[in-house]
Amino acid sequence: MKSIILRLALLLAVAALPLFAAPAEAAKLRLCTGSPGKTYIRVGEKLAELAKQLTMGGLEIEVLPSKGSIDNLNRTLAGECDAFIAQGDAVAFFASAVDRTVADKVEVMGELYKELGLLLCRRGTGIDDLDEVGNGTVAAGSMGSGSLATMLVLKTIAPDLYGDIQIYPANGFEGALAVLEGKADCVFDVIAPQSDLVRTLNDNPRTGAQLYFAEIDNGDLEDFEVDGKQIYEIVTFDDELYDNLSTFGDPETLAISAVLGVSKAFLETAPEARSALAMLLLMGSKDIETVAYGERRPFEK
Template sequence: MHRVLKDLKIMLLANLWIVPVLAALIGAVFYFVAPPPPMSARMATGAEGGGYRIFAEKLKQELAKQGFELTLLPSAGSRDNLERLLAKDSRVEIALVQSGLERQLDAADHARLHSLGAVYQEPLWLFYRSGIDLERIADLLPLRLALGSAGSGTLAATEAILGANAITPEQYPPSWQATGGGKTASALMAGELDAAFFVGPAENALVQQLAAHPDLSLATFRRAAAYEARLPFFKRVEVNEGLLNLAQNSPPKDIITLSPVATLVVNRDFHPGLVPLFLEASREVMKHGTLLDKAGTFPSAEPRTFALSSDAEHYYKSGLPLLQRYLPFRIASLADRYIILLIPLLVVLIPLLKAVGPLYRWRIRARIYRWYKYLRDIDRQLDAGTLPDRLDAEVERLEQLEDELAKVEVPLSYSNELYELHVHLRYVIERLRTLQKRRATASDSVG
C-alpha cells in the first residue's frame, strides 16, 4: 500500500503541468459562457382587476414555484404596454399586448419586439341599455358611448371596428367618451351611458357583472366574417346561450362576437433563457382552459403578431429543454449553457489527456536517461584516449553520481530501467578502476 501511494505521488508530481492547463481551459469556459438567466423580471399588465392583471398574478404564482420573482407593473392597457416596451429607458422586459396593435408600429419599432405567443382570447363585448334598437355599428352614432380608456386595447379594438365601418375619429360625436373600466361599467348600469365597449375574458368580473344586469343587453356581430376578412387579428367567437351567466341565462340566445388574443411580447432586455420558463408557467395557468378556450389550447404560436422568438419556436415544436423537464430551472439553465461549451472543451481535452501517458513516460525516463549522457561522454573519451589524465577525478565523480542515483525515485513499473542504470554505472566505474590499476602498474614498472 505504501508503495502504491508512493507511485501515485510520483505520477501526480510528474503531471503537475496539466493543472494550469486545465485551469486555463475552465477559466475560458466561465469567461465565454453566456451569463445565466436572471431570476427576476418586470411585466407590464394593465389596470387592477382587469384580465391582464388577473392572468399576470397567476403567472407570477407559477413562476414563484421555480424561485423566480416577477414584478407586476400596472398600466393603462395594451397601447401603454407597447410604449413601455419600446421606451428608451424601459422599466419592463415583458408585457401583455392585444393582437392587432402591432399594425400601428413602424418597421423599426416592430423589429425591436418579439412574441412568445398567444395566451388567451379576449373578446370584444358591446353592452347596451335594453330597449335600444341596435342592429348595426352606425346605430351607435346618436348614443352616449364609451369607447375604452386611452392607452387600452379596448380603445384600439373599438377604433378598428369603427374604422371598418368608415367611422373615423374625426367623425366621433361629442357624446362618445374615451373611458373604460369599472367607472364606465357603473355609469352604464346607472343609465348614464347608453352603450360601452369592453375587452376581456368571459370570466372577467366586470363582464360577468354586466352580463347579469337585467337592464343591459349584449350585442351580436352578425357580420363577423366580414370583419375577419378586413381585420385578420379578430376571430369569430360564438357565445352560447347562458354561457356568461346560467342563473340569469345571459346571453338569452347564442350571439357572435369578435376576439383578438392576449399575447406575451418581449423586448431585447428579456433574457432568451427565460422563454421556456414563462411559456411553461403560462401553460400551467391555462391548463384548464376558460369558458371560451378549451383546455390545452394556449399558449399558442398562432396567431402571429410580432416575430416569434426562436426560443419560443423551439418550445412549441419540442417542449421544454430536456434538463428543465427533470431539474429546477435555475440548475437546468446553468447546465444547458455549460454543456454546450463542454463540447469544444472535450475536443481540446481528449488529445490533451492522450498526451498525458507519453509525457508521463518521458518525464519518468528522463530521470533515468539523463545519467546516460554522462556515461556516453566517458565512453567517447575512453575511445579517444583523452581520459587517462583525469581518471581519479572521473571515478570520484561517478561514485558521487552513484550515491545520488540511489536517492532517485521512480514508479515500480520503471524500476528495471533504474536498476539497469545502476549496473551500467557500476560497469563504467569498474572500467575506469581497471584503467587506474593498469596505469599504476605501468608506473611501478617504469620506476
C-alpha cells in the same frame, strides 16, 4: 470495497439532482398587465406562479398594474416594463398609428388565450348589433386601453358600418355608468369572459336590469390580417352564464388574441428568459385558460 461504496454513493447523489438546475441568479422580469379587477392581472399572477414552479426559480416575474394594452406598450418602450400582455390588434394599431419602430423593439412570444369584444347596450335603445349604433355613442375606453384601440381599428377597416360611431372615453365600470346615465348608448370592452367586471355588472341590480349583450357579427372582419395573421374571429358567446345580461339566443361577437410580448433589449440581457417564457406558454396554457374562462371555454366558432 470502500471504492465501490464511494462510487455507489456518487451515482446516487447524481441521480438525486434535478433535471434542470436553477441558475445562480434568477432573471427578474417586470410584467405590465392591466387594471385591477380585470383578467390581465390574474393571468400575470398565474404566470408568476408558474415561473416559480417550472423554472425552479430561474425566472422571477413581478406583476405590475397598468391602464391596458397601449399603456403596456408605451411603458415597455420607456423601459418601465420588460414584458407585457396586450391584445393582438392593439399591437398592430400601435405599430401603425403610434410607433412604427415597435417591431424592432419588442417580440410577441405567442398567444395566451382568446379575449372577447363584448358589447353591452342600455335597454330601450333598440341596438342589437354594433352596426346599428349609427352616429350614437359607445363607451369604448380611455387612451391606453386596448378596447379603445379595437374600436378605432373597427372604425378604420369598416367605415361604412362603424365610421359614424361617437366614442365616450371610458369603459369597464366607468363606461357602464356612462351608459346608465345616458352619456353613451353602449359600452364596449375587450375582456376575458371569466371577468370580475362582467360578473359584477350581471349581479348588480342596477346594471343587471338595464344592460344587455348586443352582437358584433360582421363576418368580413375576419379578413383583417397583420403580417399574414388573422386578428379577429367571429364566435358565438354563451351568455347564459350571465342571466341578467343575456338576451334571447347566444350573441355572436369578436374573439381577439391576448398575447405575451417581451422587450428585445431584455432578451439580450437575459437570453435564458426566452426559453423560460416559451415553456410557460406551452406548459401553462391550461392553467392560463382556466383563469380566463373558468371551467370551460364559454364560446365556440
